[in-house]
Each structure stands twice: as C-alpha cells, then as structure tokens.
Amino acid sequence: MNFKIALIRGDGIGPEVVEEAVGVLETVGARFGHSYEWIDVLMGGCAYDAKGTPYPEGTKEACQRADAVLLGAVGGPKWDNLPPALRPEKALLAIRSDLGLYANLRPAALRPALKAACPLRSDIADKGFDLMLLRELTGGIYFGERKRYQTEDRGEEASDLMKYSEMEIERIGRRAFELARLRRKKVVSVDKANVLETSRLWRAVMHRLAAEYPDVAYSDMLVDNCAMQLVRDPSFFDVLVTENMFGDILSDEASMLTGSIGLLPSASIGDRTPGLYEPIHGSAPDIAGQDKANPVAAILSAAMMFRYSFRLAGEAAAIEKAVDLALSSGCRTADMAGSGAPLGTREMGKIIRGNI
Amino acid sequence: MNFKIALIRGDGIGPEVVEEAVGVLETVGARFGHSYEWIDVLMGGCAYDAKGTPYPEGTKEACQRADAVLLGAVGGPKWDNLPPALRPEKALLAIRSDLGLYANLRPAALRPALKAACPLRSDIADKGFDLMLLRELTGGIYFGERKRYQTEDRGEEASDLMKYSEMEIERIGRRAFELARLRRKKVVSVDKANVLETSRLWRAVMHRLAAEYPDVAYSDMLVDNCAMQLVRDPSFFDVLVTENMFGDILSDEASMLTGSIGLLPSASIGDRTPGLYEPIHGSAPDIAGQDKANPVAAILSAAMMFRYSFRLAGEAAAIEKAVDLALSSGCRTADMAGSGAPLGTREMGKIIRGNI
Numbered sequence: 029m030n031f032k033i034a035l036i037r038g039d040g041i042g043p044e045v046v047e048e049a050v051g052v053l054e055t056v057g058a059r060f061g062h063s064y065e066w067i068d069v070l071m072g073g074c075a076y077d078a079k080g081t082p083y084p085e086g087t088k089e090a091c092q093r094a095d096a097v098l099l100g101a102v103g104g105p106k107w108d109n110l111p112p113a114l115r116p117e118k119a120l121l122a123i124r125s126d127l128g129l130y131a132n133l134r135p136a137a138l139r140p141a142l143k144a145a146c147p148l149r150s151d152i153a154d155k156g157f158d159l160m161l162l163r164e165l166t167g168g169i170y171f172g173e174r175k176r177y178q179t180e181d182r183g184e185e186a187s188d189l190m191k192y193s194e195m196e197i198e199r200i201g202r203r204a205f206e207l208a209r210l211r212r213k214k215v216v217s218v219d220k221a222n223v224l225e226t227s228r229l230w231r232a233v234m235h236r237l238a239a240e241y242p243d244v245a246y247s248d249m250l251v252d253n254c255a256m257q258l259v260r261d262p263s264f265f266d267v268l269v270t271e272n273m274f275g276d277i278l279s280d281e282a283s284m285l286t287g288s289i290g291l292l293p294s295a296s297i298g299d300r301t302p303g304l305y306e307p308i309h310g311s312a313p314d315i316a317g318q319d320k321a322n323p324v325a326a327i328l329s330a331a332m333m334f335r336y337s338f339r340l341a342g343e344a345a346a347i348e349k350a351v352d353l354a355l356s357s358g359c360r361t362a363d364m365a366g367s368g369a370p371l372g373t374r375e376m377g378k379i380i381r382g383n384i
Numbered sequence: 385m386n387f388k389i390a391l392i393r394g395d396g397i398g399p400e401v402v403e404e405a406v407g408v409l410e411t412v413g414a415r416f417g418h419s420y421e422w423i424d425v426l427m428g429g430c431a432y433d434a435k436g437t438p439y440p441e442g443t444k445e446a447c448q449r450a451d452a453v454l455l456g457a458v459g460g461p462k463w464d465n466l467p468p469a470l471r472p473e474k475a476l477l478a479i480r481s482d483l484g485l486y487a488n489l490r491p492a493a494l495r496p497a498l499k500a501a502c503p504l505r506s507d508i509a510d511k512g513f514d515l516m517l518l519r520e521l522t523g524g525i526y527f528g529e530r531k532r533y534q535t536e537d538r539g540e541e542a543s544d545l546m547k548y549s550e551m552e553i554e555r556i557g558r559r560a561f562e563l564a565r566l567r568r569k570k571v572v573s574v575d576k577a578n579v580l581e582t583s584r585l586w587r588a589v590m591h592r593l594a595a596e597y598p599d600v601a602y603s604d605m606l607v608d609n610c611a612m613q614l615v616r617d618p619s620f621f622d623v624l625v626t627e628n629m630f631g632d633i634l635s636d637e638a639s640m641l642t643g644s645i646g647l648l649p650s651a652s653i654g655d656r657t658p659g660l661y662e663p664i665h666g667s668a669p670d671i672a673g674q675d676k677a678n679p680v681a682a683i684l685s686a687a688m689m690f691r692y693s694f695r696l697a698g699e700a701a702a703i704e705k706a707v708d709l710a711l712s713s714g715c716r717t718a719d720m721a722g723s724g725a726p727l728g729t730r731e732m733g734k735i736i737r738g739n740i
C-alpha cells in the first residue's frame with residue numbers, strides 16, 4: 029500500500045528522532061511492500077521563528093490530506109516567554125482540536141530488560157505492569173472558556189471552564205471498552221464525582237456503557253486515589269480512561285513509573301481523521317543536534333501508527349519486536365542507565381532497522 | 385492554658401483514633417500544664433443517620449466557638465449513594481469554607497524507621513525526603529459554579545468553573561513562603577500555566593511574592609511534570625504550593641510515597657479562625673470498632689494543632705518524639721508491615737502516651 033504521512037519534525041531533538049522513525053518506516057515498507065509519500069509540515073517554535081506563528085496557515089490542511097501524522101516534539105525555553113497565543117503548545121492544542129483527536133492513547137509498560145530503571149521498589153517492579161491510559165484530548169478545561177477580569181475587593185480574577193457533554197464522554201468511553209477487549213478486559217474510569225458535576229455526568233455515561241460491555245470488568249476510581257494506586261500497584265490497571273486534565277497528570281505519573289520516558293510513544297486519534305503519533309518526551313533542547321537523543325519513542329510511535337491508523341498489526345509488531353531485541357541485547361542511548369558506552373541516535377536507529 | 389477543642393469523631397474508625405488523640409492531648413496537658421474543654425460535634429455520615437443531614441445546624445457555630453477542631457474521619461460506602469448534597473464529603477467542603485480554612489498543610493516525610501514501607505526503589509528511598517505540600521483549600525474548581533443542562537446535539541452537558549482571585553492566591557502564597565522560612569527555604573509552585581488562565585494569574589502573583597522573599601529559593605513547575613518528579617526524586621521538594629484540585633491529586637501521590645498513609649496528619653488553617661486537624665486516611669469502615677486502626681495520624685494531627693493553632697512548638701515536638709520513639713522501637717499497628725504481632729489502637733495510644 030501507499031501511505032501519505034505528514035511529518036512535523038518540530039523543535040529540539042524532534043527532527044533527529046523523526047528521521048530515525050522515517051528510516052524504520054522505510055525498512056518496514058521494503059519488507060512488507062508499502063511505500064510512502066512524505067509531507068513536511070511546519071509547526072511549533074520553528075514555525076514561529078520562520079513565520080511568526082506556531083501554527084501557520086496550511087498546517088492543518090496538510091495534515092488533513094495525510095493518512096497519518098508523525099510528530100517529533102515542539103516547544104522549548106526559547107519560546108516560553110511569548111504570549112500564550114504564540115507559544116508552541118498552542119499549536120499542539122489547535123491541531124488536536126482541528127483534527128478531532130479526542131482519544132489519546134498512552135501505553136505505560138515495564139519492559140523486563142529495563143526493570144532496573146523502574147523507580148519502584150523491586151518487589152513492585154518484579155510484578156511488572158502493562159497499562160494503557162486513555163485520555164480524553166479535545167474537551168474539558170483545556171478547551172473551555174477562559175476569563176480574566178478586575179474585581180472590586182479581590183484584585184484580578186481569572187477563570188477556566190471545565191465542560192463535558194454526553195457525546196464527548198460516550199465516544200471516549202467506547203474506545204476504552206473496545207481497547208480493553210483487545211487486552212485484559214478491564215476498564216478503570218477515573219473521575220472526581222464526589223466534587224465535580226462533569227465527573228458525575230462522566231460516571232453516569234460510563235456506567236451506561238459498562239452495561240453494554242458485560243464481558244469487560246469495570247470500576248470507577250477517584251482521581252486522588254488513582255494517583256496513589258498507580259504508585260502502590262500499577263499492575264492493578266489494564267485500561268485507565270479519564271478526562272483531559274486528569275489524563276495529563278496521571279499519564280505523566282504512569283510514564284515515570286516505567287523509568288524510561290525516552291521509550292514511550294503515544295497516539296492521538298479521532299473518527300475518520302488522520303491520527304497523530306508522537307513520543308511523550310519533550311524537545312530536550314540541551315542535547316539537540318548532538319546525536320544523543322533516544323529515537324525509540326518516535327520509532328514506537330510509528331508502530332502505533334501501523335496499529336491504529338493503518339490497522340496493520342503485523343507491521344506494528346515487527347517494529348516493536350525489533351525494539352525489544354535491541355533493548356534486550358543491551359543497546360542503550362545516553363538517557364538510559366547502563367554499562368558500556370551509550371549509542372548515538374543514528375546508531376540506535378540503524379540497529380533497530382537491522383532487526384526488522 | 386485552657387483550650388476549647390471541638391471533636392468531630394465522625395464515621396468508621398474516626399471515633400477510635402480521636403479517642404487516642406484525646407488521650408495524648410490529656411497527657412501533654414498534664415505534663416505542660418494545659419487543660420481542655422471538649423466540645424463534641426456531629427458531622428458526616430453519623431450526622432446524616434441521626435439528623436438527616438451530614439452538616440447539621442449548630443455544627444459550624446460549635447466549631448467557631450472552639451480554639452481548634454480535631455476530626456477523625458467522615459464518610460463510607462454506606463452513604464455513597466445519597467444525592468451529592470447529603471453526602472458526608474459535602475460537610476467537609478462546607479466546614480472548610482465556613483471556617484475559611486484556605487491553607488491545607490500536608491507533610492509527607494519518609495521516616496527512617498519505616499523506609500522498608502516506601503514503595504520507591506531503595507536508592508531513592510535511601511536519600512529520604514521531607515516535604516510539605518500546601519494546598520489551597522477554599523477556592524478553585526471545588527467551589528466554582530456547577531451546571532447541568534440539555535443540548536440540542538450533544539446530549540446532556542455539565543460544567544464546573546475553576547476560579548481564582550489575586551487575593552486568594554496571595555494569601556496561600558504568603559503561607560508558602562513563611563513556611564519555607566521555617567524549613568529549607570525552598571518553594572516550588574505547581575500550576576498549568578501553559579493552558580489555564582487561573583494558572584497564569586497564579587504564577588504572576590507567586591512571582592510577585594517571590595520578589596518579596598529573596599531569601600527563599602523559588603521555582604515554578606507544571607503539574608504534569610510535578611506528578612513525575614515526585615516519583616523520580618521526592619527529595620527535590622521542600623515546600624510545594626498549589627491550587628485545590630492539583631493539591632488533592634499531588635498530596636495523595638506524595639502521601640503514598642511515604643508508604644505509610646496511616647501515619648500522616650494534616651492541618652487546615654485560615655486567618656483568625658480555629659484550625660481543623662485530621663488524619664489524611666479515610667474512615668476504613670471494614671476495620672471500624674475492632675481496635676485495629678492506626679491512631680498515629682490522629683495523634684500527629686494533635687501535634688500539628690499545638691504547632692499551628694496554639695503556637696506551642698515544644699508540646700508539638702513532645703508528641704512527635706513520642707511517636708518516633710514508638711515507631712523506632714518497633715511498635716506497629718496492623719496496617720504497617722512488620723514482624724511480631726501487631727498492636728491494637730488502644731495499646732499503640734498507650735505506648736505513645738507513655739513516651740511523653
């Protein structure tokens with residue numbers, strides 16, 4: 029098959045890791061008989077530098093024309109003091125919304141080869157864990173109305189509105205149950221229903237869906253409790269589904285529990301729109317351009333692209349196996365603790381391509 | 385001195401642990417020459433059972449007349465299916481607001497005697513940590529307007545408003561800097577300024593305050609990053625200050641990192657109002673009335689009462705030392721892993737009183 033892939037190389041180490049992912053995609057193409065049309069798209073700090081805006085005209089359309097989008101990383105301290113509307117993050121939020129990418133999939137699994145990096149006590153790490161955090165990505169307080177105004181007696185005041193509709197909750201909820209069916213058939217929905225009205229609606233919709241999926245074990249958990257349980261026993265979780273802001277916090281917590289955030293990919297998908305795939309790590313400007321960055325997260329993001337956008341599980345598995353083989357044979361970039369000299373970005377990519 | 389202390393014994397194990405804290409307060413009184421007037425106050429599930437409301441008339445006034453309030457625990461599955469307005473949590477939120485308890489102090493420290501319980505890898509636990517999380521407790525999304533309405537095309541919709549004024553931010557911010565001066569002089573303020581308008585105002589006010597406290601090291605951290613850093617290296621933190629909802633999540637995460645949530649106290653204080661002191665643990669109805677609960681969190685809450693409401697650091701330290709002595713000599717209730725037979729609630733209380 030032929031795939032049109034939009035590449036948002038982005039800032040910092042983004043371009044380097046995207047390059048290795050492209051290399052891996054080419055290798056997979058050669059082996060499985062696929063070809064690609066690459067579409068370079070400007071977004072983030074580099075777009076601001078070139079065009080005065082992090083989200084230039086045409087970016088959205090270019091992505092919409094693609095079958096999928098691969099993103100390296102955007103942002104960096106260089107652009108942190110710009111007004112909010114011009115900051116690279118703004119472009120991220122805009123593309124999520126414009127492409128309708130309401131489902132953010134963040135796998136967090138402890139790889140046996142990397143158990144030593146896990147920050148948890150060895151008896152907890154020994155049990156291993158493999159969870160999929162599903163974060164609602166286009167609603168909630170991220171996209172509600174913001175205000176700033178003067179009061180008479182309390183100085184300035186600001187507000188942010190958290191908002192969810194049944195439609196928004198139902199579509200992400202369904203994704204959670206469908207995902208669970210392909211895994212260990214267990215969904216934990218995280219909310220703050222003892223305080224928030226949005227959470228009460230969230231919980232009601234989830235309960236309705238749970239009745240439609242009697243083969244999937246379902247439970248609710250309060251967000252504060254979840255922040256505890258992730259540390260106490262991450263193996264408890266299979267699919268964890270939650271709203272945008274809680275998902276932002278909990279997915280980063282879960283990522284750190286693996287001890288190897290340089291390895292973690294993510295997928296952001298919608299209905300009938302191109303999915304967006306990106307490492308969860310940032311742009312790491314301090315090591316940009318030095319052939320030090322870990323390309324694994326970008327490469328595993330390409331694997332997720334095969335699985336979720338192209339529905340080609342064989343190709344996805346081939347990439348994942350090639351990565352596992354590299355890691356279990358001791359290949360490490362500088363970000364991962366290890367004996368021996370660390371591999372460079374390009375060398376790591378080459379080894380993984382060789383394993384395919 | 386004579387202190388008027390309101391006792392909200394509450395639900396589940398609440399009454400048992402309050403009883404031991406009262407015993408310790410009496411012992412401290414005998415040793416330091418203080419006496420008490422105890423005021424029993426009804427609140428929570430037991431109040432609903434007795435009066436049809438979790439927050440009966442007179443509860444607020446009784447607390448307002450006291451010098452400080454000691455609370456055991458409220459809530460339990462028995463009352464979880466009541467309408468929101470009748471649930472025990474509602475009473476908690478009401479008393480916080482009615483007493484103006486805007487500053488919630490949640491210490492999370494790893495006690496050397498309990499290092500084995502810490503869920504973190506041994507090299508991280510070996511470094512130890514001792515942080516004070518300061519959570520804003522009477523503002524933000526906990527107290528903003530809630531709505532629920534029908535839409536034309538998206539089903540029902542719900543919303544919650546997050547709101548902060550300069551006045552609210554400034555008073556909690558000042559507390560953070562003042563607290564830091566009594567500790568390691570370091571404040572980390574946690575927000576989501578790359579997305580939320582309330583966080584941008586929060587950050588601006590904090591920066592203004594930071595300039596007033598040049599002797600205190602100050603930095604900002606995004607909430608998602610903070611959820612990671614707490615796991616990676618909790619020793620990085622001294623005073624961590626944040627808004628209500630983030631504080632709810634992060635304080636529970638930090639508590640779990642100590643591995644002994646049965647030990648952790650909390651203080652909720654305002655300006656010129658009685659402070660409220662309570663264990664962070666819940667009502668644990670499964671072990672209620674069985675002399676199994678750990679009274680240490682309630683006892684340490686009494687120590688916080690001496691420190692923050694009565695400004696008697698000597699008395700606070702005497703209680704804390706008595707607890708440390710009990711723990712380091714191996715005394716353990718059933719919730720804490722250990723060799724040997726666990727002690728009961730009353731026995732643990734007695735040993736601590738004996739150490740004073």
Ligand SMILES: CC(C)[C@H](C(=O)O)[C@@H](O)C(=O)O
Pocket residue numbers: 117120276578579608
């Ligand atoms: C950069 C920021 C706006 C973004 C978010 O909060 O969604 C990031 O933290 C993420 O998780 O992708």
Ligand SMILES: CC(C)[C@H](C(=O)O)[C@@H](O)C(=O)O
Pocket residue numbers: 222223252473476632
């Ligand atoms: C019971 C609940 C409303 C409460 C909160 O969220 O504040 C609790 O989690 C707490 O932290 O005291």
